[in-house]
Amino acid sequence: MIRTVQTKDITENIKEMCIEANHFLSRDMCAVIRNAEKKEESPLGKQILEQLEENLSIASEEMIPICQDTGMAVVFLEIGQDVHLEGASLEDAVNEGVRRGYTGGFLRKSVVGDPLIRENTRDNTPAVIHTRIVPGEQVKITVAPKGFGSENMSRVFMLKPAEGIEGVKNAILTAVRDAGPNACPPMVVGVGIGGTFEKCALMAKEALTRETGAHSEIPYVKELEEEMLEKINGLGIGPGGLGGTTTALAVHINTYPTHIAGLPVAVNICCHVNRHVVRVL
Amino acid sequence: MNRHIEAPIDKKEAKSLKAGDYVYITGTIYTARDAAHKRMYDILAEGGELPVDLKGQVIYYMGPSPAREGRVIGSAGPTTASRMDKYTPQLLDLGMGAMIGKGKRSPEVIEAIKRNDAVYFAAVGGAGALLSKCITSSEVVAYEDLGTEAIRKLTVENFPAIVVIDSEGNNLYETAIKEYCRTEENGR
Structure with a gap:
């Protein structure tokens, strides 16, 4: 038909x-920000997360972006x-x-x-x-x-296969560490592993549109997402880059087959305003 | 420490601010971001005059979203400061008192901050709706053709910001992170 x-x-x-x-951040994003605010250990970090929540209320109630x-x-x-x-x-x-x-x-x-x-x-x-x-x-x-504050801090790494999973972890941490306060943390980190140069970048972008905090269906990728979220939050960058235990709200990783000679990794960083709206016609 | 300060800012006040201080700014500030900076830089290179006397002024790196009817301004949060680094030392040497933005600054900018007893504030990135509530008037004063990137004169009341780099070159981005860092350099 x-x-x-x-x-x-x-x-x-x-x-x-x-x-x-x-104007309206999706429910999944609001939930992870609220959760982070409860858990944040830095007093200044907590204050910033409270401001972000207040900002979301003002935005939706008064129609200010x-x-x-x-x-x-x-x-x-x-x-x-x-x-x-x-x-x-x-x-x-x-x-x-x-x-x-x-x-x-x-x-x-x-x-x-x-x-x-x-x-x-x-x-x-x-x-x-x-x-x-x-x-x-x-x-x-x-x-x-x-937004481009965070887009500007995104990276593509063409790793060697020998660098393996440790190389991937290092690439993700390098991108996040270099992004620091510029990318408006707490961030959502979208990662694409495999494919070609452009395919991994596209996967990283698509990963940002996933329901925040939902994990990959591939067991080892899910574990990698959890491990990287913990490591990123251990970097100490914190809300606004002013120190704290919340640097990322989620890490989403997508994978794809790749060439025998390559291990492309793309890290697309998004700020806490990770906007995504879906409709089906 | 929480401090209430006025804009424009005098050197004595700027010098008294320390990295980590939480400030509420009241008074007149000016916006300028990428395109306005480039234009000012080109004008200075040609020996021309800037549209605003920078002495003691607080420059806010911000390009707002359009105001709805009856409103002063749209969303109005800080943009990444490092894109202005190329132009900043010269503006500081011309007397600019302080900057509000977000993110890291270059060693050249930090040197110029120290040399001129200036200060770099961060506002919370991505809180543009909240920050817009502290802006009580907005007027384009130069480069209107640049749209959102035009230079605007803003009146602000208790605009919240944090001292990130003070006149001695102390950098909150570096010190605050160390306190909460648990992941080692090699990622372990």
């Missing part, structure tokens, strides 16, 4: 999702292979949704049209769009506006 989906519906949903993501960096819009689309899209081109439909969300929703326009000429596009377009064709007749949209 072929199901028809209008691209104007994709536009409308993306518009709403951009506004929602920037959680953070002034309302991000570059990253959009993941999983399109069922039995879907027929009707209307404007998919890319135009997504960008139109971003345009309407950012201009109508009082969100900051943070995108420059050329990386070196650097003129602001004034509507936060274009989005960064990742599309995958999957079985079925649904369209799953994930909108994840990404």
Whole structure:
């Protein structure tokens, strides 16, 4: 059965999702922040986490974006292979949704049209769009506006296979340690291991959209996530980078087969405003 | 220590602040981030004059989200300070009194802070809604074409910040972390 989906519906949903993501942090993120505030050992760290919770309340109640960096819009689309899209081109439909969300929703326009000429596009377009064709007749949209304080501290490491799991651990700790206060800790750490240069980076980004604190289904990867969260929190960076026991709220790791000669590792760091909204059409 | 201070800031007050002090800033401050800094830097290189006399001024590294109707400003938290490092020593030498941002500073900036009895404050990154409540007026005073990156004159009341680098070069980012560090250098 072929199901028809209008691209104007994709536009409308993306518009709403951009506004929602920037004012209402998802329940999973709110829960880990609350939990961290209870456990934080540093008095200043605890005070900062309390401020972050207060900030979330003000944002949602008064419709002020959680953070002034309302991000570059990253959009993941999983399109069922039995879907027929009707209307404007998919890319135009997504960008139109971003345009309407950012201009109508009082969100900051943070995108420059050329990386070196650097003129602001004034509507936060274009989005960064990742599309995958999957079985079925649904369209799953994930909108994840990404702030650049933390994006700038993200890294790709092309390790040698001989470096193994210790090399991976070291890469993650190096990225987090170097990010320190710049990435607005407490962070969520998305990691991609394997694949190719670009595949590991994409996996790391996707890992950030996972329900916060949910673990990999692969037993050794789950263990690695738990171990790395403990080690990262042992770095002492703390909330705001001002010392404490909460440096990361979660570590999410995705893996993929890779080449006999390689061990790519990407670490995509997100601040505590790890925005992700999902809708299925 | 909790301190209430006024902006612009005088050198005596700046000198009395110590890394780790929690301050509430009241008065007039100016915003400038990447593009405004680059423009000021280029103007100085050409021998021109800056749009704002920097003497004693507190510069806030911030580009707000747009204000809704009837509001003073949108979300208004700090951006990463290190991107301004290239331009900062020169501005400090011209009399800039303090900076509010987040994240590490270069050794050159720290030297310039010491040389000029200045101070670097951090505000809580990602708390832009909360911080916006401390801003009671906002006016673009230069480079309007830069949009969110224009220079704004803000009136602030009890704006919360933490002294990270003081006029002696003490750095809270380095000292505070050591206190809670349990993971060794090699990751064990």
